[in-house]
Amino acid sequence: MRKEGRGASGFPTEAKLRWMGKMDGITLERLGNLHLVFLHLPIGFVVAAVLLELWRWRRPSVEGAWLQGRLLAANAVASLLTAGAGLLLASGGNYSGEVLALHRWAGVTCAALAIAAWMAHARGGKWAGRVMLFALLVATIVAGHLGATLTHGSAVTVWWRTEKTESKKTTVAVHPIAADAPVFEKEIRPLLERSCFECHGPLKARGRLRLDTREAALAGGKSGLPAITPGKPEASELLRRIKLPRDDDEAMPAGDALELTPAEIARLEKWIVDGASWR
Structure with a gap:
């Protein structure tokens, strides 16, 4: 028992x-x-x-x-x-x-x-x-x-590499993407893989938050707030934290992860406004 x-x-x-x-x-x-x-x-x-x-x-x-x-x-x-x-x-x-x-x-x-x-x-x-x-x-x-x-x-x-990289910030996983791929696969997933999955992916879920699946992102993490709220960027905790100054304790991405550019943030916000489709 x-x-x-x-x-x-x-x-x-x-x-x-x-x-x-x-x-x-x-x-x-x-x-x-x-x-x-x-x-x-x-x-x-x-x-x-x-x-x-x-x-x-x-x-x-x-x-x-x-x-x-x-x-x-x-x-x-x-x-x-x-x-x-x-x-x-x-x-x-x-x-x-x-x-x-x-x-x-x-x-x-x-x-x-x-x-x-x-x-x-x-x-x-x-x-x-x-x-x-x-x-x-x-x-x-x-x-x-x-x-x-x-x-x-x-x-x-991994103890060997086929090619050397200068720093962690310039190391980005590259996946071939078809020209007619949906917006998420073509524009959003690469941003999440590059800047978010290291801390909020299948191996590590900082703050109990995962961003590698839609269900987990909508549920949110330890804060109790949804990371993504489809159609409501103002209620999406992920977007709020990405927009914070880098020296803020809540700013994302944390550590050495490559931060998003203003254009990438705007692209992410538009995706949320359009319903945050995962396809």
Whole structure:
């Protein structure tokens, strides 16, 4: 029987996490952001423990075993802190989708394996400890890969390029578009892909807002306001934020995404006035 407040996956439901956040929003938000700091600790401890294990394989010593035990103990504590902060960060609604679910499970797996590796070493199980340590290393690599994909997009983990780009601002996905394509496919979707999908797409939904589907855009995000209201540009939160000065905290697009030109904003506004057709 499923416990109240928990989803089918065993994690607290989004509603439960939002309720937790309301108890002390500022404190919990800051704790969640610490995930970005804590995550470097278990990575360092795991790498150090693996290197020490390789050294001990050739030169066993009491001192090496003692040091490795301390490293694994510190890693277990750091992994629990990282996983806990990560769950709080995920509850903020800035990320969504399958990658988030996989990263969350990978993080919890890392914490469990960190404790198992520490206990195996403490009990003197040489081979059990090595198996746990190897599994922990693999889980750490997987969790790190998924975390990088979640934060920076899938392109960050591609280790080769067919051509070089000067900066992130000049990197734009190019898709062939037929000359007789509808207005959305020809003019609007390229703008959203270039300036919006990095933060509000299938991999990352900042503020619980997605703009890659019409239904999600009409529903809006964490603010409760629709990003797009067909026929009513004045009631479209997306258009309001795009028109804000760049130094405004609510201005979109945020970060390094390429901002829209006045002509592009006018094109987007006319599209909304005409009914915001997604075809």
